[in-house]
Amino acid sequence: MSGAVTTARTGYATGWGAVDDSSRDSSRRLRPGHRARRDNTSRLVAGLLLWLGLLLVTYWWVADGGISDLGGWATALMSVGRIAGLWSAQLLLVQVLLMARLPWLENAYGRDRLVRIHRVVGFTSFSLMVTHVVVIIGGYAAGQWSAVLSTTWDLVTTYGGMLLAAAGTVCLVMVVVTSLRAARRRLRYESWHLLHLYAYLGVGLALPHQLWTGQEFLQSRTATIYWWALWAVTAVAVLVWRVALPLIRSTRHQLRVTSVVPESSDVVSVYLTGRRLDALPLEAGQFLNVRFLSGAGWTRSNPYSLSAAPDGHSIRLTARLVGDGSRRMAAVPPGTKVTFEGPYGRLGERARHSRRVLMIGAGVGITPLRALAEGLDYAPGDAALIQRYRDEPLFTDELGVLATERGLQVAFLPGRRTNATSVLGPLATGPEDEVLRAWVPDLAERDVFVCGPTPWTARVVKLCRAAGVPGDRIHTESFGW
Template sequence: MPTRRTGRHLGATVRATRVRRVPSWWRDTSVAVFWAVLLFVSALWVAGGGVQALTTVTGALTSTGRLSGLIASALLLVQVFLMARIPWFEQAWGQDQLARTHRLVGFTSFNLLWAHIVLITLGYAAASPLGLWGTIVDFTLNYPGMLLAIAGTVALCMVVVTSVKRARRRLRYESWHLIHLYGYLGAGLALPHQLWTGQEFLASTASTVFWWSLYAVCLAAVLVFRVGVPLARMGRHRLRVIDVRHEAPGVTTVTVAGSRLASLAAHGGQFFHWRFLDGPGWTRANPYSLSAAPDGRTLRFTAAHAGDGSSRLAALRPGTKVLVEGPYGRMHAGTRTRRKVLLMGAGIGITPMRALLEGLPQGRGDVTIVHRVSTKADLVLDREIDALAKERGAHYVVVEGHRAPGRDSWLPASAAHLTDSEALRHLCPDVAERDVYLCGAPAWMDAARNAAREAGVSSAHIHLERFAY
């Protein structure tokens, strides 16, 4: 297995910025609030006679349809809340877990939405002389807000269809991002129908106040954190591009500077959503991880050209104004639980590891950093990492070669005679005693995470972020 190891013989302790631990109760509280909302929604349905209505076929269809609609509405609002990029949620869950939760809640909400539509329609048709098709026409033309609700459903269908993995692979990020914004439109168009005609929305003062408050909180979260905060930061920090550097073929490093950046409380390994006000396309934010530990004056990231947004980076000019959202993610020292750390990055995924190496408080031998590349041409920031490793007494390893064929592995073909966990213990014998940070392509991270688990690292000590849309 091709490797390069440096820095083992050096080890003066380096003083680094102290990072505040992310309180575990943030995550526990968010889970408790989520279930409390669903329980309260169910309680409103029971109080409104939902259980009593189950005694007849018509009542059972209509009442079950209302319950599925209520839960679908609550989950849709949770979706909007998750998309609002609220810092406490991001820090508590991390990008990877938040994306998984977003996806699970989204598909569940969508399925319940269609259950609501089908069950309500069948229930009303069973009690109406108009029959099924007559009831559908009556719903569409005569019920307040129904046309808006249909338009909202179509918008949500577009979002869900393009969220299926096979469809996502066929779309550019820019196209997917634009379609995904219709989730907000779908939620907004469904609001009049629910608040004007929904029995459980109007059954009591408590019910009406609850639903209006829920919608208001979600709308405020989006307006504050997706619009207000970036604009306020633009005025406060006056971020501008000061340097654009060609790092390797298809890879660009961008440095921005501004005032009072220490107040952002960013740390090496975290990411921001970046918008560059340089012309068409500035409205789309792209997530890029910091590739250097923040120094209070500048922020730096390094990105591969994977689409229109990232390809534009090479053409940025110094002086371009910048909007940022963040910092986000759990790839920082605040999630560290052990003194020793293993940093593993594949390809461009090495960039947050380089920032972590620079920012982590450490002593001799505390940090091992593994850089996985297919060829030497893919090495990015390796000279910087090598210099930092020597300065901090870290152990730097480059693992080079095309991936092992015929299996899901984080290893190159030259190491195919080893299992993934054996190779990991070979490079880092005490891996079971370390926190492990991972960043790279999703399949590679899955393989590396599985190897770490097999080597004795528990899930609580494995930290990773996914940026695949």
């Protein structure tokens, strides 16, 4: 890192540039491990399965006269409504599967990416569902505006499962409306999450009308088996991975608090221990959804990243005190039982391509990077960590030890953001991509791990792309929802 940072009054760096680069081949890449190859294959298979499913239902629609029905406009409306409904149903189930915590998908995509895909699939499925409802009603009403209300009433009250489907639609509308950014900003996470759970009810209520009246559902034995299988797989996935596995793991590992230690004026570390933690597939960079079983608010679970590499005996989580949940966490007495879901996330070794890594974190987003700095395998000088902070940097002593013992290069960048697009803070004078490249000349050959608030994380990704880092080498975890 340049002297400008090391000597600046407020920022400082440890070990930056101390390693002699001359004998090192900066383009050395790790041969992708078997897990990275498996994840690539999983993403390919998941994408293929999605398109294959859509193709299959389209084929059944065509085989059932979907295209020939396009001849007359009333039958065309019904036909378009049917295919929109089928695609919507398929994507609705895909959307539930994406959030079912299937290890296969969690490992292949990581949580951040799964959430993004879930949103896109969700809004697409919803738009198709609205199209399905509007167009089908239009078809039955034979295009007469005056007949729309009576036709809707007729459809809902006379066709099997339609009343339930209407209730399901209301649930899904509520979920989608509260998921729009403008609405989410006004809601507390817990309220939004509670409302979001109505999506399961909505999906469940939509099933009977598809079973009882869905032409393409009943048209062939294969189609019926396909739809039943898809519904069953989705339901089982949710029950196994969202409900049973967390219960089994929490019961098996019996996590409890050993101590709570302040890290700064508004950040604490909570140390946990438990049974057979060596058997928990936990890695540096991952996070757990934890629930502390003491006092009021014990039912709430919050996601926290490991802030130290797991050693098979204990777990450390570090929390900034921002609200009720984190403040409760700071006050939990030793011995408090903890239930958990996870581990989740693929920020870390699993996603890595290169021997050299750069970690960039802001605020308490430094926690998973602190664990990675300890848990990743690297030679002196191959790992660098930049910590952006406003008031006090975190883990300064521990990072100092890692710098001395393992040759980690550490830079602390203080200060408020200079403008809305600033990533690195006031110490970066000039275009930030050039500054970053000057600080980390082999940036384009490194894997970059990023963690912090969602908007800041998005800006770091942009900055790294502008500085020449390929998209598949940038790995993020944002502390937002």
